[in-house]
Amino acid sequence: MATDHKEPNYLGVMVWLGVLTIGEIAVIYMPLAKLLIVILLVGFALSKASLVAMYFMHLKFEPRTLGVIAITPLILCVFLVFMLAPDHAAVPHKTTFTKAAEHSETPH
Amino acid sequence: MSQVVATHPAVEPAESPLTPESWGKLGMWIFLAGDAMSFGALLAAYGVLRFGSVDWPVPSGILGINLTAFMTFLLIVSSYTMVRALSAVKRGDLAGLRKFLGLTVLVGVMFLGLQAYEWTHLIHEGLGFTANKWGASLFGTTFFAITGFHGAHVTGGVIYLSCYLIQALGGHVKPDTANHIEIAALYWHFVDLVWILVFTFVYLV
Numbered sequence: 001m002a003t004d005h006k007e008p009n010y011l012g013v014m015v016w017l018g019v020l021t022i023g024e025i026a027v028i029y030m031p032l033a034k035l036l037i038v039i040l041l042v043g044f045a046l047s048k049a050s051l052v053a054m055y056f057m058h059l060k061f062e063p064r065t066l067g068v069i070a071i072t073p074l075i076l077c078v079f080l081v082f083m084l085a086p087d088h089a090a091v092p093h094k095t096t097f098t099k100a101a102e103h104s105e106t107p108h
Numbered sequence: 109m110s111q112v113v114a115t116h117p118a119v120e121p122a123e124s125p126l127t128p129e130s131w132g133k134l135g136m137w138i139f140l141a142g143d144a145m146s147f148g149a150l151l152a153a154y155g156v157l158r159f160g161s162v163d164w165p166v167p168s169g170i171l172g173i174n175l176t177a178f179m180t181f182l183l184i185v186s187s188y189t190m191v192r193a194l195s196a197v198k199r200g201d202l203a204g205l206r207k208f209l210g211l212t213v214l215v216g217v218m219f220l221g222l223q224a225y226e227w228t229h230l231i232h233e234g235l236g237f238t239a240n241k242w243g244a245s246l247f248g249t250t251f252f253a254i255t256g257f258h259g260a261h262v263t264g265g266v267i268y269l270s271c272y273l274i275q276a277l278g279g280h281v282k283p284d285t286a287n288h289i290e291i292a293a294l295y296w297h298f299v300d301l302v303w304i305l306v307f308t309f310v311y312l313v
Contacts, residue, residue, distance in 0.1 A: 007195060014188040021180050028168060028312055038313055045308035049301050056187050056297045066126045066137060073141050077148030084156045 005061040013055045020048050129287055136291045140298045143261075147302050150257060151309055154250045163243040170235065170242055171251075171311050172226060179222050180307050186215040187300045190269075190293045197286045202276065205289070209273045212296065216266040223259050227252070251310060258306055261299050268292055 024044045027037055054060040059067055127133040158164050189211040196204025230251075234241040240248040269292055275281070 010188055010191045010195075014184055017184045017187075018181060021177060021184070024308065024312055025173065025177055028173075041308050041312050045305055048304045052187060052297055052301045052304065056191055056300070057294055063126050066134075069126075069137055069141050073144035073148055076145060077152060080148065080152045081155065084152055087156045087160060 005058070008055045008060075010055070013051055017048055017051055020044050020051075129290070130284075132287070132291050133294070136294050140294065143298070144302070147254075147257070147305070150250075150254050151305065154254060154310065157244075157246050157250060161244045161246065165240070165242040165244065165247055167247075167251075167311055167313075170233075170247075171230070173311060175222060175226060176307060176311050179219055179226075180303065182215050182219050182222070183300045183303050186212050186219070187297050189215065190296050194286070194289050194293050197281070197289050202279070202281055205281070206273070206276045209269060209276060209289075213266055213269050213273055216262055216269070216296075220259065220262055220266065223255065223262075227255075254306055254310055258299070258302055261302070265296050265299050268295060 021044075024041055027040045027044070030037070032040075053070060057070075059070055124131045124134045127137070189208045193205055193208035193212060196202075196208055235248045235251070237249055237252050238245055240246075272285075272289060272292060275285070
């Protein structure tokens, strides 16, 4: 039960969230491979989300089953991304609607 | 014909199995799980459209990263003031509840003001729901859909918290107010958590 625990160091959690946000912004300006930047950014984002859920939302002090309810959307979203993966593999296409394309499709 | 009268013994409401504090807290968690799927679907759609497009612009080249980083800090600070408000009401500190709940609402309004400024600026620059002078028009569609959906959640949260702030300012604090504030806090932290993901996937990646 969430009310029975000792109060976490909320100020410390806020400072960590701020530091991780600064880390994220620093990463995008670093001369690193694009894939590495994406991996680092996802890592930072998940760390920040975990801090909010565990300490601000008190999930760390709640029953495990409540944690399962909370984590289920993440699992389903990862599943959704894999289900959409064939669309990722499709031939890249230009999504801008141009005047040239408009004229070429006009019946004469 | 005999008449059968069913008699039921009075049933005491059972305690919520996962959240003994209240059923409302469990209800909020289940609502948030469903809401998270909505955001997850939007972000997944964003990913598919982005990586299936050859003319998707680099978001950091169009969107103001410094402004949105500041907006991220604002929501982080608001989560902190929200937990302080909850701590205050649990201690029976009405002045602390008023102060920290008021700060949370204020920071939420500041976030919405900055988002309105950002949208106005981007629309003026040429980014619309169906138009984008920097490349794929779907960039504008997904950007406004995702940030708009989140902004609607922040607006709802500000209204939600304002109701409790008005009660607190009027001194109307009941024994179950702490429980209600805890449930409202869950919603507000969720809005912060989602923004952390939106900021990373829409603005930075």
